[in-house]
Amino acid sequence: MLDYKLIEALAMVVREGGFEKGAKALHISQSAVSQRIRLLEEQMGQVLLTRTTPPRPTSGGQKILKHYLQVNHLEQDLVACAEEGTDPFFSTMSVGVNADSLATWFLNAIHSFLIEEQVLLDIRVDDQEQTHQLLRDGEVMGCITTLEQPMQGCRIDPIGRMTYRMVATPGFADRWFPNGITMEAASRAPAVTFNRKDTLHQQLLTQAFEKCPKYMPIHYVPSAEKFADFIASGLAYGMLPEQQIMPLAESGGIIDLTPGYSVAVNLYWQCWNLNATLLKKLSEQLIQRGRLLLAPTT
Numbered sequence: 001m002l003d004y005k006l007i008e009a010l011a012m013v014v015r016e017g018g019f020e021k022g023a024k025a026l027h028i029s030q031s032a033v034s035q036r037i038r039l040l041e042e043q044m045g046q047v048l049l050t051r052t053t054p055p056r057p058t059s060g061g062q063k064i065l066k067h068y069l070q071v072n073h074l075e076q077d078l079v080a081c082a083e084e085g086t087d088p089f090f091s092t093m094s095v096g097v098n099a100d101s102l103a104t105w106f107l108n109a110i111h112s113f114l115i116e117e118q119v120l121l122d123i124r125v126d127d128q129e130q131t132h133q134l135l136r137d138g139e140v141m142g143c144i145t146t147l148e149q150p151m152q153g154c155r156i157d158p159i160g161r162m163t164y165r166m167v168a169t170p171g172f173a174d175r176w177f178p179n180g181i182t183m184e185a186a187s188r189a190p191a192v193t194f195n196r197k198d199t200l201h202q203q204l205l206t207q208a209f210e211k212c213p214k215y216m217p218i219h220y221v222p223s224a225e226k227f228a229d230f231i232a233s234g235l236a237y238g239m240l241p242e243q244q245i246m247p248l249a250e251s252g253g254i255i256d257l258t259p260g261y262s263v264a265v266n267l268y269w270q271c272w273n274l275n276a277t278l279l280k281k282l283s284e285q286l287i288q289r290g291r292l293l294l295a296p297t298t
Contacts, residue, residue, distance in 0.1 A: 003039075004068065004071075005036065006036045006040035006043070007065075008068070009032075009033045009037050010037050010040060010048060010057070011065055011069070012033070014049070014056070014065060018053070019033055019034060046058070049061050062138055065138040065139070068138075069094070069139075070141075070272055091117075091120070092120045093120070093121055093122065093142075094124065094139065094140040094141055095122070095123055095140050095144075096124045096126060096135060096139070096142070096143030096145070097123050097131065097143070098131055099194060099223065099224040099227075100128070100241050101128070101144050102125060103225055103244070104162075104224075104241060104243040105243065105293040108293060109285065109286050109290045109293060110286055113282055113285045117281065119282075122140075124139060124140055127194060127198055128144065128265060129145075129146050129197065129199075131144060132147045132270060135151065135270055135271075135272075141274075141279060142269060142271030142272065142282070143270055143271075144267050145267070145269075146265060146266060148266070148268060151270060153273055155270070156269065156270045157269050158268050158297040159267045159268060159269055159286070159290035160290055160293070160294025160297060161264050161265065161266050161295045162242070162265045162295075163262050163263070163264050163265075164240065164241055164242075165240065165245060165256050166201070166204050166237065166238070166239055166258045166261070167231060167237065167239075167240055167245060167248075167249075167255060167257060168234075168238075168255065168257055169232065169233075169253060170252070171234050172189075172234045172235075172236075173237075173257060176188065176189035181208075183209050187213035187214070189217070190237075191216050191218045191236055192220075192221055192230045192236035192237070193219075193220060193239075194222055196220065200239040200265075203263050204261055208258050228244050228248075231254060232253055232254060239263065267290075268297075269287055269290070
């Protein structure tokens with residue numbers, strides 16, 4: 001029989017990013033947290049947490065955390081039902097979301113769900129091609145991802161399509177692409193991407209020129225809002241979703257550098273295959289509203 005106090009200590013250290021912060025979240029001493037994790041590791045017969053900064057769960061630790069989060073979510077669902085009609089009880093739901101969805105349509109899609117339900121969101125942001133790793137590691141109960149196949153123990157539903165285009169300000173284009181964008185010019189002009197896992201920029205250049213420059217000067221800006229600001233202020237050129245492009249293009253603030261070329265990204269909702277009321281409600285509204293806000297998947 002698993003001791004959930006011990007597992008909770010492991011979960012808090014991972015969630016908070018350290019033993020001291022995990023201890024504060026549990027309102028116990030740091031030494032008590034260390035003892036609980038050590039005892040859990042002895043019971044399981046394996047190391048569950050790397051003592052790095054921040055601490056990271058091992059593969060065995062990830063499996064235990066995923067189990068703990070699933071059980072915890074079911075318990076929250078049960079308590080919420082039991083306390084119906086009494087003082088508000090908030091359940092916490094952790095979800096993985098790509099930055100562009102968070103900056104454009106995601107909150108609009110789940111707005112009424114958050115109004116109607118006593119739920120607190122714990123949103124983890126990553127590239128849309130990486131969010132499924134959060135689900136696989138048990139850090140979130142659902143994620144928006146480009147992964148088309150359901151992972152073990154999960155269900156999947158298509159949401160819609162986001163289309164990205166390569167844009168810049170007219171002034172930036174005049175300076176760096178006076179004769180239009182070319183491979184040579186793209187190897188000199190400063191670009192911006194979300195992070196080193198973001199390949200949209202390379203995908204469009206490969207589509208337009210059948211290959212990508214070996215070297216490109218790139219800003220890495222892991223914020224959807226500041227990412228768009230970099231482009232709109234003339235500091236770089238890059239890929240933006242059409243939802244962010246439209247208001248800027250209408251005012252003449254940015255232009256499409258490669259008319260006729262774009263990168264379409266199909267988005268899916270993957271979540272644990274649990275019979276949990278809140279997870280079901282979140283999934284239904286996210287899928288239904290998302291399909292109204294986005295173009296159909298291709």
